[in-house]
Structures are given as structure tokens and as C-alpha cells.
Amino acid sequence: MKRIHLEIALGTIFIILSSVVLIVMAAEEPGRLARFEVEQRAEQIEFGAAVFEINCTSCHGSHAQGIPGKAPCLRCPELFASRLAEVGWPGSLEDYIVSVVSTGRQVSTRPALYQGEGKGPPVMPTWSERFGGPLRDDQIRAVAAFIVNFQGWAENPEVVPTPLVAVDINDPVSLGRVAFVQYGCIGCHAIDGLSQATTGPALDGVATRAETRTGYESAEDYIRTSILNPGEFVVEGFGDGIMPTNFSELISEADLENLVLFLLSLTEP
Amino acid sequence: MLNSLRQRLSNIPRGEDLRNRIRTLIDDRVRIITAGLSIRELRAVLRGDPPTEKPNPRYKVITTSFIAHLRPRYYPQGSTWFTHTFRLGWFTTFFFMVELITGLVLMVYYVPFPDQAYGSILEIESNVFLGELWRDLHRLGAEAMVLFTWLHLFRTYFTGSYKGARTFTWLTGVLLLAITAWLSFTGYLLTWDQLGYWAITVGSSMAEAGPVFGPATNLILRGAPDIGVGGLLRFYLNHVVLFPLVAILFISIHYYKVSREHGISLPAAIEEGDVNDNKKKEANRRVDLIPDLLTHEIFLVSVGILALLLILYFDLFNSPLETHANPQATPLDTKAPWYFWWLQGLLKIDPAKIIENLVNPILALPLLKPLGLPPLELSRLLNSKFIMGLIVPPVVVGILFVIPYIDRNPARLARKRPFAILWGIAWIFILLALSYMGLPQFGIETPAATRVIQDLAPEEGMGILRETPYEELLPGIYTVGETDPDGICPSDFSYRNRETGEEVIGCPHLTEVFAQFSEGLLRAEEEGRLPDLHATMLIEQFGPELIRVELDVIWTDPETGATKIYAKHYFLHEDRSLEE
Known part of the structure; x- marks a missing residue:
């Protein structure tokens, strides 16, 4: 067999092999896309937690538990069960959070409960870069994902663990x-x-x-x-x-x- | 009317006539498409048979087809020997084509604006069918192209193929090396993640160190003092329009020289060595482009495609994507792309300091002290970033450019040019050594606590902490020196691995994490770098399916006696990927 014939034969085999690999990859692709989306969501929640910790804890508490008289709890059943109906928001909870975080609140919707009635500056500052705040859209989306993730706890309060304290209590x-x-x-x-x-x-x-x-x-x-x-x-x-x-x-x-x-x-x- | 139709029908040939007519018709079309080959001839070409007509219709293709006319009609066999060229230049072109095709696909989805760039990359990976494959192909092809360009350069150097008529070709080749590097470098920024953002920020900051025009150059390059909307758009247009065009122009010039002027060099041994006549005759025998080399090249394409696909299928290569670019946070271990490590290594050398250290002790005794002169302070005059970043690299590239003009020795055989060969080998070692010095681990002192935590859970990428399965992250406070890593989880603890479905007893991964954390810190304490060490790993259930791991290190600063704290924390969600 001449070299040219060997190359024709091998080349044909390689091209068939490449097609097979490609077909296998294509067959696995929907699964990969779905898995990627789940992992992406997980990473978004992690990222949101980090953004929340830096920006939101001063008013909403270290674990989103809220600070009485200042800002509401964001992991409590009330947010998940009745808040949307209360403010008449037609969309999803996540979009509601994105909207509130982005634009902030000039006037409190619950002045009797939280800061906003002649007590200091406007209730919630605007967070989106678009309105002069510090956060990008993807950061705000991530914060919303982090809060919505609390749904499991909000619906089953009995599973919520007591928080650990990251300290030496004698120091x-x-x-x-x-x-x-x-x-x-x-x-x-x-x-x-x-x-x-x-x-x-x-x-x-x-x-x-x-x-x-x-x-x-x-x-x-x-x-x-x-x-x-x-x-x-x-x-x-x-x-x-x-x-x-x-x-x-x-x-x-x-x-x-x-x-x-x-x-x-x-x-x- | 009916009559004329009948007449026409009777004119249609039948039987043998019809077949011949159709065959001629098809044959004519095929000849037009293949620029001169009939069906019979095409079949012979594909089978590797000799030409079916005279004169050889295969040469006609070279004169009639635009694509084929770029190529020579035949090569001397010696220049096609695999061990002579290793097909390095050919593969560089192949990867360039891969880049063009995959790049066009990626351009459909990519958005070159800081707010959306990173999101569009995620979109490509999560929402585009085979999107990850396209991106990986583009990235892998780019790395391969840079690698093959370098290899091609070294091959040409060591076989002495840059001499005589080939000097100008060498020059365009060095230019293509620079163009390839710039194409790759500009592509780095587009993902708009920490990796690209800081590699480009560090890299382009060299422009700023330039004299007189430095700040202006920086402004033109970045569009603003820092890289932002303008900078990204500039790098994008450089990457997808300007430099692909420049590359195509210079590849054309480079290849035209090879194909029309001097051909691929023959092995030096054939030209100058004492090989027997048979060998010489064989080396000079004609190999036709069609069919021999064409078949070979189609074969190489199939090898290239299969290799790329297999590498990606078996996950041997993954395009990196770090977290979103953050101009406020410089990552701990900034790393340039590997082919620029040598530059990063250069920047760590301070020539003024070296000269001072060498010269001052020598001058001190005879001159400085008796005459009462101050010691030499070169570093005040010479900015090391300016010298090592802006003077040395252009000089290095400049030397590469003019090698054929410096090296006037006409001989090509290695043993007739020992100095040039040694010089080449020395350069390989210098580049490797500089690249090693360019690694973030070299010459940069990181505080002990920072280093230990960075090794455990780097700011970017995975690290063994992030690879810990969610099930093993048992809430608790674990104190270094008190908690035994092996006793970190209850003796009866077990869980089912979600990938393999196997039962895992204990928590081997978490044990390893805590053991590494403890060992690193305790060693630093022993060495006196972390006196009065108090360190904890705190694992807390922070939300549903969400764990927060905090690593705290408290110690007394050995110099000031102040209490120091270094703490980092990580959020780990149950559904996170445990692989990079």
C-alpha cells in the first residue's frame, strides 16, 4: 500500500471518528446545559450571599434576619407568603426583589414598623449603578437569588438551625x-x-x-x-x-x- | 403548437445517446467546479491513481482555481519530509482557520460591553447548543496557535532555513509571531473576568511607563485611564477586525514568499552534507500538490480536528472563566498568559539594583570613601519597569528580527554553525528560566496566614476547600491544634456520593482540608511567623442548601506585638460544581 492510500484510509477513519465524537457530544449537550444551569444558579446564590454580606447586613442583619425598627427580615415566611399581595406586585418574588434593590425606597411602605418616618435618611438606598448606586445588575440578580433561596426555610421554620457564632466567646x-x-x-x-x-x-x-x-x-x-x-x-x-x-x-x-x-x-x- | 411540441420530443436522444449526453453535461459542470478535473479524473485523484488524460489536467487546476493558484504545482520531496518541517507552519495556519471559524460563531453571541460581556460568556456556556465546545475550541486553538508559532520559529532557526533568499520571509514570520501574541492577548480581556481584566491591566500598564508619550499611548490603548467601556471595545475591535486582517495580510506575504519565491527549504544535509546521489535524487524528486500533498493535507486536517475534539471530549482542556472583573480588587496571584510569563519574569528583575550591588562595594574602598562621594544610586535614575518592560522586550524582538542579517554564516548544517546552535539553545533556556521567574510563586512574599488560606481556597479557581462534597461540610467550630483532623466528623458518619452513588464513610475530604489548614499554620507558628496562633475553621448552615465556611487566623505580630486577624469566608451551595 502506498502512503497516499494509507492516508486516505486513516483520514476517512479519523473523520468518521470525529463525527462520532461530535454526535456523542451533541447527544450529551442537553444534559450538560441543564447541569450547567443548576450549577450556575448555585454559584449565583453563593455570589449573592457574598454581595449581601458586604452591602445589606447593616440594615437587614447578618443572616438576613432583619433588625427591629430598621429593616425587615428577608428569610421570614411573611416575605414569601404575603408580601407580593400586600404591595400588589404582579410578577415573581425574585423580580420584585430585583426591582426594590435596584431603585431603593424613598418612602417606607411600613413606616410604623421600620425606619422611614422622620428617622434618618430614606429607608432603602438605590443600589443599581443605573441610579447612582454601587451594584451591577448581575450582583443585584444574585442577591435576589440568595434571598429567594430562603424559601425552604420560610416554609418550614422548624428546620432552621440555630446560628453558630464564629467566635471565641471568652475573647x-x-x-x-x-x-x-x-x-x-x-x-x-x-x-x-x-x-x-x-x-x-x-x-x-x-x-x-x-x-x-x-x-x-x-x-x-x-x-x-x-x-x-x-x-x-x-x-x-x-x-x-x-x-x-x-x-x-x-x-x-x-x-x-x-x-x-x-x-x-x-x-x- | 402541438406539432412543434411533438417535434421537440422527437429530438430528445434516447438510449445510449441520452446517457452520453447526460454524462457530458455533468462532466462539464464538474470541470467548471473543480477548475479542470473531469469526474473520471476526480475519482483518480481521490484514489491516488495516475492522471487519466494528457496533458496532466491536475496542473490546469493550479492555473484556473484561485485557491489552488496560491500553491506551488509540486514540491521537491526532501522539503516534505516530516522530520524536516514537522508540519509546524501548516498546523499554525490550521489553528488560525479554527480561530476564524469558531471566532465567527462566538461573535454572534458575544456582547463587547462591560455590563454584559461576562453574562454573554455565561450565556454561551449555559444556553447555546454546543456553546461550551465552540468556546473551548477557540481557546484551545489560540493556545495551540501560539505554541506552534514558537515551535515553527525554533525549527526554522535550527535548520538554518532563514538564510539567503529566505531572510525577508523570516522577518515576516517574526512579525506574525508578534501578531499572534497580540491577537491572543487582546482576546484575553473579552471574557471580562478577573483573569483577563488584570492580565491586561498589568500588561497594558507597561505602555504607561514609556517616556513622553507613555500616558498618551495608555489613553489610546485603554480609552480611559483604566480599562472600561472604551478599553473593552478597543480590544474587541483589535481582536476581531484589525488584527485578523493584519494577520491575513502577513500570512499571505509570508506564504507567497514560500510558495512562489524560494519554496520550503531542503534539509541542510541534502544541500550541504555528503549524502549519496540516490538520496539527493530522491530528495529532489517532484511531489505533485494534486493528489499527493492535497491528500496529505486533508489527512492532517482530519488529525487536527480529531485531536481537538478528543482533547475536549476527555476534558483535558477547559477554558478558564474566573469571577466577574472587579477593578477595585486586585487578585492575589495575578498571572499573565503562559506565553508572556517570560515578560512577567523580566519585570521582576531590577537592573539598577543589581548594578548598584555589584559596583558599590568595589568602588567603596578606592573611590567613594577617600573622596567622600555618596554611593551610586542608579535606581533613582532608572525605572526598572521602563527598562525591563519597554526597553528589553523590544530589543529581544529586535534581535529576533535581524538574526538573518547578523548571522552571515552561509552554512546551514548544524555542525558548521555551532555558535548559532548554542545561542538558540541558550535562548530556550533563558525563556524557560524567565517564564519560571514569572510565576506568581516566584519572588513574591505572601504573609503566612494569607498563603495558607490562598492555597486552600484560592481567590479564583477551585482549591481543595471548594472541592469538598456538600455532604461533608458538617457545621461546627474546628480549632487548629485542638481539633484532630481525623476526628472531625462522627465515627458513624457516612453519605452517598452523588456522582458515583458509592457509600463514603467518614468525611475524608473535609479531613484533608482541615489537616492542610492546621499543618500550614502550625508550621508557620513553629517558624516564628505566627506567634500566639489561634485559628479556627467555622462551618455554618447559612441558608437552605447553603453553607458558610469561615477561616480565621489570629496571631501576634512578631515585630509590633499587635494582635493581627486574617479571615476569609466562602459560601458553598449544595448544587455547586465540584470541578473546575
């Missing part, structure tokens, strides 16, 4: 760190390894800087005052009136104590 610094997350400080202040937010000053090394502020008894006094009365000293480059002024109403004395100790541990390297 006030570690407890303070949790408070930093729970009270939403994380949403505006960067700390290496916790948050990269830029709305407020970064707090790495805040304890060292606190020593140098004049007019305060101690570094501790400076930090405590800055939390409870943020207008008294505004770090250069940041605007006055951005940080909420109601922490004295929200935070317990014990939490505040721990939070201050945690911030005091952030010395400059």
Missing part, C-alpha cells in the same frame, strides 16, 4: 469583630481580610492613629465617641453626615465595649 476582641460585621461597619469601612469598602476611612491601624487625635482622653475615648457621635471628628477626605448617627440606639453597651476593643487591636504594623 472580647473576637466578639468585637463579630459586632463589626453584625452592625454593618463592614459595609463602609475596609479592614484587611474583612472588607474592601471605601465609603468610610479604612480602619487598619486605627488604634495607632487614635493615639494622635487631640482633644480626647485616650484612644479608646476617641473610638467610642467616633462610633456614637461620628460628626465630632471627620477624617479628612470623607464627608460629614454619611455615617449613621443612631448607633447609640442600636448597639448594646456590651457589644460597643467589644467593638472598641476590637478596633483598638488594629494597630499599625
Whole structure:
């Protein structure tokens, strides 16, 4: 057999083989697409949880459980069972969440229950980039997916586990760190390894800087005052009136104590 | 009327006549389509039989068909020996064609705007029939094209095929190498994920370091100080319009030289070596394009397609897609595409520092101290990014360009040009060494806690934590040094693996994760980098089918005595993919 004949024969076999591989791939494709969609949804929920943690926990609580007097619970049965009918939303719950998160709320729909009746700035800020907020559309969609994922718990409250606390309960610094997350400080202040937010000053090394502020008894006094009365000293480059002024109403004395100790541990390297 | 119809019908030939008439009719059509081959001849070509007519109608194809006229009528057999060319240039062209075809398909679905680009890639993978295959083919073809371009260059160098009439061809070839790299580089950004965004940001920041026109060049390239809407559109148009056209132009010039001017080189041994006459005669024997080489090339196409499909079918290659580009968050281990690692390695060298360190101790005794002069501070004058990023690479490429003009030795045989061969081998080693230096692991010190956690669950990609099956993620607080990795789950714990359906006893994967976490940190504690270590892994049920894993490391800074915290957390959903 000449080389040319061998090549004709092999080439034919290879082309048939390629077609077979392609047909097998095509036959498996609907399954792959379906699986990809499920995995994509899972990753969207994970991503949404991360976005939620950075942006939403200061008002809606660390685990979307809501903060009384401030913002509603987002994993409770009420949102899933009756909220759409209450506001007369004709579409799906996920779209409703996307819409509310994107545009925000200028006026509270439940002023008696939550923030919005002469108590501080508008209820819910606009989050979409399109309306001057910080989030992209895909991030907002992901947050909605994360919240809708709570449906299973909302319908069977008995399966909800008690949350674990990520702390050494004997260590006030570690407890303070949790408070930093729970009270939403994380949403505006960067700390290496916790948050990269830029709305407020970064707090790495805040304890060292606190020593140098004049007019305060101690570094501790400076930090405590800055939390409870943020207008008294505004770090250069940041605007006055951005940080909420109601922490004295929200935070317990014990939490505040721990939070201050945690911030005091952030010395400059 | 009826009469004329009858007359026409009677004119239609029958029997033998009819068959001949039809055969001639079809034959004429086939000759037009094949630019000169009759059916009989076409059949002979496909079977590898000798020509059926005289003069050889196969040569007619070369003069009448546009596509075929680009090719020579015949080659000397020696230049087609596999061990001489390895078909490297041919395969580079093949992959270029793969890129053109798959690229056109991807263009249908891709949206070149930052808000939608990443989403459109997900759409291609999740919602387009065989979309993942198209994307993988495009990505794999690109990597292969870059690889084969390099290999082709080295082959040409080592066989000395760039000399004499081929000098200009070499020049266009080096240009094509640069064009290929640029095509691939511009494609990198289009996915708009962290990988592409930061590779391009780091890469294009070199333009900014340039003198005088640096900022302006940067602005033209990126469309704004940072890559955004304008930058993406520019890179997209570079990738899909401008540079494919430039590539086609230079491939044409490159190939025209080869096909019309000097042909593919003969092996050096045939031209210069003392081989016997029979061998020489064989090497110079004509091999016709049609049918021999055409058949061979169709065969190579079938090899190429089958290889690509098999690689993808057996999942040996996956197009990477990291998380959405985030201009605010620089990833921990930024990595350029592999063919630019050597550049990244170059950028880690600071020549001014090296010269200072070499020169200052020598000058110190005789000159500086007695004369009271300050030590040499070159690094103030020389910007290393400027030298290593903007001076050295163009010089390297420049040397490549002018190799045929520097190397005036007319000999092609390896033993008659030992210096050139050594020089080539040295370059391969230099490129490999620089590429190794370009890896993020080289020369970049990451704090201990960060490194341990990054190795366990990298910011991008999987890592062993994310590969842990959902069933094994048992909520609890696990403390490094206290919790025994082997006792991390109850002794009677078991679950069914959802992929294989097998019963898994215990939680081997989680054990491994925690063991690696503990070992890494405890070792760093022993080395004194993490004194007073307190580290935990916290697994919490965060939502239905949603687990939150938090890794906390607390230690005392050895220098300042301050308490340091490094913490990272991850959300893991039950339905997530456990593979990359």
C-alpha cells in the first residue's frame, strides 16, 4: 500500500471518528446545559450571599434576619407568603426583589414598623449603578437569588438551625469583630481580610492613629465617641453626615465595649 | 403548437445517446467546479491513481482555481519530509482557520460591553447548543496557535532555513509571531473576568511607563485611564477586525514568499552534507500538490480536528472563566498568559539594583570613601519597569528580527554553525528560566496566614476547600491544634456520593482540608511567623442548601506585638460544581 492510500484510509477513519465524537457530544449537550444551569444558579446564590454580606447586613442583619425598627427580615415566611399581595406586585418574588434593590425606597411602605418616618435618611438606598448606586445588575440578580433561596426555610421554620457564632466567646476582641460585621461597619469601612469598602476611612491601624487625635482622653475615648457621635471628628477626605448617627440606639453597651476593643487591636504594623 | 411540441420530443436522444449526453453535461459542470478535473479524473485523484488524460489536467487546476493558484504545482520531496518541517507552519495556519471559524460563531453571541460581556460568556456556556465546545475550541486553538508559532520559529532557526533568499520571509514570520501574541492577548480581556481584566491591566500598564508619550499611548490603548467601556471595545475591535486582517495580510506575504519565491527549504544535509546521489535524487524528486500533498493535507486536517475534539471530549482542556472583573480588587496571584510569563519574569528583575550591588562595594574602598562621594544610586535614575518592560522586550524582538542579517554564516548544517546552535539553545533556556521567574510563586512574599488560606481556597479557581462534597461540610467550630483532623466528623458518619452513588464513610475530604489548614499554620507558628496562633475553621448552615465556611487566623505580630486577624469566608451551595 502506498502512503497516499494509507492516508486516505486513516483520514476517512479519523473523520468518521470525529463525527462520532461530535454526535456523542451533541447527544450529551442537553444534559450538560441543564447541569450547567443548576450549577450556575448555585454559584449565583453563593455570589449573592457574598454581595449581601458586604452591602445589606447593616440594615437587614447578618443572616438576613432583619433588625427591629430598621429593616425587615428577608428569610421570614411573611416575605414569601404575603408580601407580593400586600404591595400588589404582579410578577415573581425574585423580580420584585430585583426591582426594590435596584431603585431603593424613598418612602417606607411600613413606616410604623421600620425606619422611614422622620428617622434618618430614606429607608432603602438605590443600589443599581443605573441610579447612582454601587451594584451591577448581575450582583443585584444574585442577591435576589440568595434571598429567594430562603424559601425552604420560610416554609418550614422548624428546620432552621440555630446560628453558630464564629467566635471565641471568652475573647472580647473576637466578639468585637463579630459586632463589626453584625452592625454593618463592614459595609463602609475596609479592614484587611474583612472588607474592601471605601465609603468610610479604612480602619487598619486605627488604634495607632487614635493615639494622635487631640482633644480626647485616650484612644479608646476617641473610638467610642467616633462610633456614637461620628460628626465630632471627620477624617479628612470623607464627608460629614454619611455615617449613621443612631448607633447609640442600636448597639448594646456590651457589644460597643467589644467593638472598641476590637478596633483598638488594629494597630499599625 | 402541438406539432412543434411533438417535434421537440422527437429530438430528445434516447438510449445510449441520452446517457452520453447526460454524462457530458455533468462532466462539464464538474470541470467548471473543480477548475479542470473531469469526474473520471476526480475519482483518480481521490484514489491516488495516475492522471487519466494528457496533458496532466491536475496542473490546469493550479492555473484556473484561485485557491489552488496560491500553491506551488509540486514540491521537491526532501522539503516534505516530516522530520524536516514537522508540519509546524501548516498546523499554525490550521489553528488560525479554527480561530476564524469558531471566532465567527462566538461573535454572534458575544456582547463587547462591560455590563454584559461576562453574562454573554455565561450565556454561551449555559444556553447555546454546543456553546461550551465552540468556546473551548477557540481557546484551545489560540493556545495551540501560539505554541506552534514558537515551535515553527525554533525549527526554522535550527535548520538554518532563514538564510539567503529566505531572510525577508523570516522577518515576516517574526512579525506574525508578534501578531499572534497580540491577537491572543487582546482576546484575553473579552471574557471580562478577573483573569483577563488584570492580565491586561498589568500588561497594558507597561505602555504607561514609556517616556513622553507613555500616558498618551495608555489613553489610546485603554480609552480611559483604566480599562472600561472604551478599553473593552478597543480590544474587541483589535481582536476581531484589525488584527485578523493584519494577520491575513502577513500570512499571505509570508506564504507567497514560500510558495512562489524560494519554496520550503531542503534539509541542510541534502544541500550541504555528503549524502549519496540516490538520496539527493530522491530528495529532489517532484511531489505533485494534486493528489499527493492535497491528500496529505486533508489527512492532517482530519488529525487536527480529531485531536481537538478528543482533547475536549476527555476534558483535558477547559477554558478558564474566573469571577466577574472587579477593578477595585486586585487578585492575589495575578498571572499573565503562559506565553508572556517570560515578560512577567523580566519585570521582576531590577537592573539598577543589581548594578548598584555589584559596583558599590568595589568602588567603596578606592573611590567613594577617600573622596567622600555618596554611593551610586542608579535606581533613582532608572525605572526598572521602563527598562525591563519597554526597553528589553523590544530589543529581544529586535534581535529576533535581524538574526538573518547578523548571522552571515552561509552554512546551514548544524555542525558548521555551532555558535548559532548554542545561542538558540541558550535562548530556550533563558525563556524557560524567565517564564519560571514569572510565576506568581516566584519572588513574591505572601504573609503566612494569607498563603495558607490562598492555597486552600484560592481567590479564583477551585482549591481543595471548594472541592469538598456538600455532604461533608458538617457545621461546627474546628480549632487548629485542638481539633484532630481525623476526628472531625462522627465515627458513624457516612453519605452517598452523588456522582458515583458509592457509600463514603467518614468525611475524608473535609479531613484533608482541615489537616492542610492546621499543618500550614502550625508550621508557620513553629517558624516564628505566627506567634500566639489561634485559628479556627467555622462551618455554618447559612441558608437552605447553603453553607458558610469561615477561616480565621489570629496571631501576634512578631515585630509590633499587635494582635493581627486574617479571615476569609466562602459560601458553598449544595448544587455547586465540584470541578473546575
